[in-house]
Amino acid sequence: MPERKPRKDAARNRAAALAAADDLFAHCESPESVTMADIAAAAGVGKATLFRAFGDRTGLIHALYEARLEPVASAIEQGPPPLGPDAPPRRRVPALLDAVLCFKLDNRHLALALEGIGGDSPYRAGHYQRWHGTLQAVLEQIPGLTDSDFTAHALLAATRADLVEHLAGQQRVPRELMRAQLASFTAKVLGSDAPPS
Numbered sequence: 001m002p003e004r005k006p007r008k009d010a011a012r013n014r015a016a017a018l019a020a021a022d023d024l025f026a027h028c029e030s031p032e033s034v035t036m037a038d039i040a041a042a043a044g045v046g047k048a049t050l051f052r053a054f055g056d057r058t059g060l061i062h063a064l065y066e067a068r069l070e071p072v073a074s075a076i077e078q079g080p081p082p083l084g085p086d087a088p089p090r091r092r093v094p095a096l097l098d099a100v101l102c103f104k105l106d107n108r109h110l111a112l113a114l115e116g117i118g119g120d121s122p123y124r125a126g127h128y129q130r131w132h133g134t135l136q137a138v139l140e141q142i143p144g145l146t147d148s149d150f151t152a153h154a155l156l157a158a159t160r161a162d163l164v165e166h167l168a169g170q171q172r173v174p175r176e177l178m179r180a181q182l183a184s185f186t187a188k189v190l191g192s193d194a195p196p197s
Contacts, residue, residue, distance in 0.1 A: 014053050016043040031113035058117050065114050089141040094186045100159045111161035
């Protein structure tokens with residue numbers, strides 16, 4: 001039997017649902033307030049269509065996150081230095097953290113929704129494990145640096161979505177100042193004299 005191709009209306013409905021979810025999360029008071037019914041209504045599709053396409057609300061949020069993250073992930077996996085794999089580790093670590101921070105600043109609503117998803121531990125979530133695994137592998141390449149597992153967790157804690165939201169949204173810390181502060185903190189953790197330029 002030939003493999004079935006996705007129907008055009010299914011692809012269109014999926015795109016509409018992702019766009020509607022993105023807009024609703026961007027303009028909501030709290031990510032928890034956005035329901036599948038809200039997303040279905042905004043996308044002009046039935047709730048059953050959403051559940052077929054994404055499984056549940058968590059699946060939809062993950063799909064939206066992955067779509068937004070794809071350019072960053074591609075740059076990390078095969079891009080040029082300082083973010084790509086050929087960069088020296090002491091340059092790549094701050095670049096990776098800066099990429100995480102900028103992604104969360106640009107997608108604050110989505111990052112909050114994703115990190116707010118229930119579960120026994122946010123550290124077991126696939127997106128977190130990927131960031132942590134990549135960062136840990138680069139940290140292991142730095143001579144004299146010990147305990148790369150903990151160090152990766154500690155550095156990523158500085159980019160948590162709730163902290164980013166608190167600093168950018170409530171304290172109104174400017175984006176470039178947040179980036180500079182993270183670079184300075186990272187340099188201290190790595191034992192560098194100054195953040196890389």
